Amino acid sequence: MNPIIAMLKENNISDEQISDVFEALTQNPLAAMATIGQLGLPQEQLQLLMGQVMQNPMLIKEAVEELGLDFSKVEAAKEQLNK
Template sequence: MNPILAMLRENNISDQQISELFEALTQNPLAAMATISQLGLPQEQLQLLMGQVMQNPALIKEAVEELGLDFAKVEAAKEQLNN
């Protein structure tokens, strides 16, 4: 299992909330950051999560694929963010 998804599930984040988070990520990465902060993760878990994403961005792609979402939307959102 993807370590991002595992961490979220270990912290009792529902599958619905996880899907909503990654859908937000595909549409608006900045909004997804606000959504992450509202999940109520302990600060150290939140820092670990962000560290994993920074060190290995491929984890996002793996999580999106594991959830059955469209990774092309993540790429489009990333392009929008870079412009």
């Protein structure tokens, strides 16, 4: 299991909320950070999660694929950020 998904599940985040987070990550990564911040994770876990998201974008791709979401939206979002 993807470490980001595993951490969220360990903190009793529902599958629906996890899907919402990764849906947000695929559409607007910056807005997704606010969504993640609203999950009520303990501060140290929130920092760890944010660090994983920022330092290892491949984890996002793996999680998106694991959840069956559309990764092409992540690529489109990255292009928007680079403009």
